[in-house]
Ligand SMILES: Nc1nc2c(c(=O)[nH]1)N[C@H]1C(S)=C(S)[C@@H](COP(=O)(O)OP(=O)(O)OC[C@H]3O[C@@H](n4cnc5c(=O)[nH]c(N)nc54)[C@H](O)[C@@H]3O)O[C@H]1N2
Ligand SMILES: Nc1nc2c(c(=O)[nH]1)N[C@H]1C(S)=C(S)[C@@H](COP(=O)(O)OP(=O)(O)OC[C@H]3O[C@@H](n4cnc5c(=O)[nH]c(N)nc54)[C@H](O)[C@@H]3O)O[C@H]1N2
């Protein structure tokens with residue numbers, strides 16, 4: 001324990017279990033009992049059903065009776081709420097007034113029902129007709145330089161919509177296609193691409209039934225991908241050892257009661273998930289992983305000297321990797337003291353973890369935002385790969401690296417062309433298919449889009465879902481800069497803060513959710529998504545639409561495109577909208593390797609696998625080999641330690657999906673009724689001269705002359721390593737400087753933000 005046994009906010013129960021069912025009924029009450037909702041939940045994540053809009057965890061072919069979790073149910077119920085955010089609501093409230101509402105209260109108004117236009121005279125949204133909205137937006141876009149516009153995507157839109165949106169951007173004339181992935185697993189896309197030649201995970205579901213050990217870094221399964229706990233529970237039963245590195249003792253990784261298992265529910269018995277749990281300091285994983293590698297290398301030295309079987313996979317290292325010698329030198333030249341000081345774990349703890357690794361034949365490495373959202377996030381991932389490469393754990397059954405993705409289709413959107421990097425998109429094929437010359441210059445990612453908006457370079461923003469203004473760093477400066485834009489258009493299901501910070505001309509366009517029936521001229525439509533394990537699934541919504549005025553995302557994107565770009569007989573926006581199978585044909589023609597027979601395979605149980613070269617040990621890297629990383633620094637944090645400086649971790653609660661706040665209970669961490677908390681180790685509280693329950697402020701300690709402060713936070717004792725503090729995203733995003741991001745991918749570093757405490 002990092003807290004010397006002092007009293008901290010905590011929860012004694014396991015993840016899952018009755019608490020998860022109560023968590024649902026507390027928020028939704030009777031809403032969850034409506035027959036149409038029960039029917040929708042019963043179809044969730046099953047072949048031929050609809051694919052959950054919550055996390056990206058895979059949808060297995062041999063599904064459970066109910067293949068959804070507490071948070072998946074919350075996401076569906078939130079979408080299917082009977083509440084409506086109507087023109088009457090907007091007539092009653094000015095935008096300025098709504099800006100003072102909380103994230104929860106805004107979305108809690110329910111589903112948007114009508115296309116709305118900002119009326120600057122009254123400062124209110126007023127209803128408009130779809131055709132007028134498209135025509136007005138198209139006229140504005142045509143008057144602008146395409147390169148002065150940004151098209152953002154949040155990770156929910158389907159493959160079909162994402163493909164059309166990217167095509168629209170390129171026909172119009174830019175590659176400015178940032179998406180939420182730029183704030184999330186972009187570190188993965190860049191690091192894995194550079195180091196093993198494939199920018200996504202190498203593991204498939206079957207690997208979990210063959211592995212011997214799993215190493216978890218900074219991924220909160222119980223809350224952010226709860227269905228994965230079933231897989232982990234089965235692994236543990238098989239004797240697989242799970243070792244976790246996380247500054248916080250997250251419940252799901254400690255113990256789990258399967259809500260689908262009546263015996264476990266009745267007896268309250270739970271499965272112990274992690275056999276070792278290491279509370280690494282935020283930003284300390286490079287050091288921790290290097291320490292483990294150091295032990296593995298030392299064990300190999302001994303084995304070699306004694307003529308026993310080598311610990312390293314020497315043959316693999318020799319034939320399949322580059323850079324091992326340099327890394328080995330770095331390991332030997334790094335003292336245990338340095339390693340212990342940075343990661344906050346002892347040599348014996350790291351050796352215990354490394355022994356599990358060395359003793360296991362097949363190992364899977366799992367990670368999430370705890371590795372990606374750091375200034376040296378690239379090196380975090382590089383070091384985890386190093387550990388795996390040392391024993392040939394990439395490209396082998398039962399082994400591999402598995403980043404756990406966030407939004408349900410965030411990975412897929414990148415697969416079908418949402419990318420600011422032209423080299424990742426088959427532009428020649430697109431040129432040939434549609435008969436236009438796509439722009440070849442690099443577009444902007446999320447941070448670059450923010451920089452451009454601040455500098456006044458961008459005049460228009462179209463958001464395909466999401467809550468950009470709330471999710472990005474540097475809130476105050478960004479909101480001010482935002483209003484200087486000429487045009488902002490938001491395509492959304494529910495009202496959020498990004499709809500209240502507007503350009504001169506603004507539209508709010510309401511769309512269908514994925515659980516709803518999508519009726520087009522060609523009949524009811526299916527869409528598709530790609531999950532975290534690279535499997536593609538069809539999804540059919542059957543629930544009646546929240547309003548007769550809604551359009552599908554695909555129809556809205558096509559409507560905008562048609563009103564903006566010059567007619568071209570090969571751009572059949574209406575025909576594509578009428579029948580999404582035709583969009584899938586285009587995806588197949590653009591990406592024949594991954595999507596051959598796309599329409600025929602759409603409803604393959606368990607999805608169809610798009611393939612991964614690294615899994616086949618084909619290394620599409622510069623050296624033609626898998627590459628070891630030699631880190632230049634042991635800390636993943638961008639600045640050094642200093643007296644009074646803390647490492648702030650921004651967290652998600654159990655009642656939240658990103659900026660969507662369902663409620664104010666973080667059940668599994670024992671924090672109830674508020675999100676305005678400053679979680680601190682009791683020793684740190686004492687040293688800082690603070691008291692439990694005291695209200696304090698955080699100020700950013702970025703030494704760039706900008707004053708960033710968040711006040712009104714209640715000091716709450718919590719089991720965290722000393723020097724690390726935590727609070728909730730998005731409330732604390734104002735403390736994150738725009739320039740504080742991963743060095744390679746520009747992913748904002750939300751997991752070790754340098755801050756000071758002001759009582
Ligand atoms: N219910 C629910 N599900 C979600 C989401 C949601 O908000 N709610 N969001 C979705 C999205 S978009 C994403 S990207 C994923 C996010 O899912 P995760 O990848 O799990 O992301 P976080 O919850 O931000 O944080 C992950 C963990 O990293 C730990 N951590 C922080 N700093 C460090 C560090 O330096 N080292 C290590 N080893 N660990 C660290 C934190 O304690 C936390 O447990 O979940 C998706 N699923
Ligand atoms: N400090 C800090 N900042 C972070 C993070 C962090 O851990 N710490 N996490 C980052 C991560 S991982 C991510 S992914 C981003 C999230 O950034 P975004 O993806 O931009 O944000 P969300 O909160 O997921 O978006 C919620 C909104 O999406 C809209 N929406 C919901 N469903 C649909 C739909 O089906 N269609 C459409 N068109 N709209 C819909 C609703 O209006 C809702 O209000 O935030 C990032 N920011």
Ligand SMILES: [Mo]
Pocket residue numbers: 180183184185405406407
């Ligand atoms: Mo994410």
